[in-house]
Amino acid sequence: MNRTIRRAGTVTLLLVMALLLRLTWMQLAHGEALADSEKNRRNTIEQYAQPFGDIYVGGEPVTGSARSKGGGDLRYQRAYTDGALYAPVTGFASQVRGATQLEGIYQDVLDGTDDRLKSPLGLLTGEQANPGNVLTTIDPHVQRTGYEALGGKKGAAVAIDPDSGEILGAVSTPSFDPSAISGSGAEDTAAWKKLTARSGNDKTDDKPTLNRALRQAVPPGSTFKLVVAAAALEDGRYSSVDEPTDSPDPYTLKGTSKVLENENKSAPCENASLRTALRYSCNNVFAKLATDLGAEKLREQAEKFGFNDEKQDVPVRAAKSTFPTSMDEAQTGLSGIGQFEVTATPLQMAMVSQAIAHGGELVDPHMVSRVQDASGNTLQSYEDPDSHRVMSERTAAQLRSAMGTVVDKGTGSNAKIDGVKVGGKTGTAQHGVDNSGTPYAWFTSYGETESGENSGKNSGKKVAVAVVVEDSDAARAEVSGNGLAAPIAKQMMEAALR
Structure with a gap:
């Protein structure tokens, strides 16, 4: 063998050895990252190689699996029953855009790659196991009732069992059918583009893929007055909701010349009690009360209800409901009527009524009860949630009584249900530049099958419901919590308490 061939052979051998060393190093140092990479096509092929597990509502699956329309190496795609509803x-x-919400959180369980589903041999071989299932707390009757009641309106609604924390309904409209975008074909791409197209006009940007029930926080308006009333009673400022307040009408925001008037100018709001102020939604009472309490005490009470929580998981991560941490006295006054920079999701305002209905204790809201393997064995349970005290039982009883007056004799009359104790609070929230946007119509409420002042933790069947209508066909002057949101809450309460 001549010298040239030996040198070429030696160089080739060194290159092969270097390549082997490089591959070995890549596998040891970056193997896991490469295996888990979103760009690793093998993961997607494995994920869609078999039918998925299912998400259950009311004991029935609302998801399924279908053969992929586009063929290729992805054998199955997700299918949905009543997709827009759920x-x-x-x-x-x-197959192209990943997974969101429960589909995303429990993706490994639903596609069979979760290690908890595998046998000891399967853990060694990496073999895909039979997929598991996710059981939700959603009541199909409550969910459908809310969806149909919202109809063509842009809005959302949340219903919670105050005693267990189970979310019975989470409705967002307009909605969309996830089946239309589950594949990778041209039709799926066209459907996605249509869903995400924006006109540049906020009034017509309906954002059907946005979960308004959990993921959008907007000004809560006068529904926030319940938080202020709770802070006042907990602070000992008033002994009951029937004690007169020191509240001039109209009220001038402190440090400014801005006069805050009431929507109903004939309402008896001067020095009104908390019961009367909630009944007529007196801005002067709650703006002055917020100013007197101060921003710090209000913030502490709001945060007990769940405001400013950046990790509100149900288990879907909810958007943060905000109570400002830095305000002057005038801004604090505006925050007392749910304006300035106060924002809340429908979930958050349902939690306010939930805590009041449950005797002042807030049970962590959740929409999943159990996660199971293919044999029905429980992998994870949410049936014993944590809870914390938001206010005393006495304060909660006082607020239930006052909320009952709102429905029986005040601005929430459209939520009345025969034979059911119903309490609520309306809200009409201004927003936009110079309040140019169509007001949001709010209603937060509770209903219980056993009425009376002694209701609370040990009373009959209960439900808390919050509804927001962002946009409807109603004229601006006709937008109100009682007119638009309360009838929807009533129907959902009836469905839950049937």
Whole structure:
């Protein structure tokens, strides 16, 4: 063998050895990252190689699996029953766009790659196991009732069992059918582009893929007055909701010349009690009360209800409901009527009524009860949630009584249900530049099958419901919590307490 061939052979051998060393190093140092990379096509092929597990509502699956329309190496794609109805609960699973909400949180369980589903041998071989299932707390009757009641309106609604924390309904409209975007074909791409197209006009940007029930916080308006009333009673400022307050009408925001008037100018709001102020939604009472209490005490009470929580998981991560941490006295006054920079999701305002209905204790809201393997064995349970005290039982009883007056004799009359004790609070929230946007119509409420002042933790069947209508066909002057949101809350309460 001549010298040239030996040198070429030696160089080739060194290159092969270097390549082997490089591959070995890559596997040791970056193997896991490469295996888990979103760009690793093998993961997607494995994920869609078999039918998925399902998400259950009321004991029935609302998801399924279908053969992929586009063929290729992805054998199955996600399918949905009543997809638009349950999209705010399930989210979507797409071969191209990933997975959201419950589909995303429990993706490993639903596609069979979760290690808890595998046998000891399967853990060694990496073999895909039979997929598991996710059981939700959603009541199909409550969910459908809320969806149909909202109809063509842009808005959302949340219903919670105050005693267990189970979310019975999470409705967002307009909605979409996740089946239309679950594949990778041209039709799915066209459907996605249509769903995400924006006109540049906020009034017509309906954002059907946005989960308004959990993921959008907007000004809560006068529904926030319940938080202020709770802070005042907990602070000992008033002994009961029937004690007169020191509240001039109209009220001038402190440090300014801005006069805050009431919507109903004939309402008896001067020095009104908390019961009367909630009944007539007196701005002067709650703006002055917020100013007197101060921003710090208000913030502490709001945070007990769940405001400013950046990790509100149900288990879907909810958007943060905000109570400002830095305000002057005039801004504090505006925050007392749910304006300035106060924002809340429908989930958050349902939690306010939930805590009041449950005797002042807030049970962590959740929409999943159990996660199971293919044999029905429980992998994870949410049936014993944590709770914390938001206010005393006495304060909660006082607020239930006052909220009952709002429905029986005040601005929430459209929520009355025969034979059911119903309490609520309306809200009409201004927003936009110079309040140019169509007001949001709010209603937060509770209903219980056993009425009376002694209701609370040990009373009959209960439900808390919050509804927001962002946009409807109603004229601006006709937008109100009682007119638009309360009838929807009533129907959902009836469905839950049937």
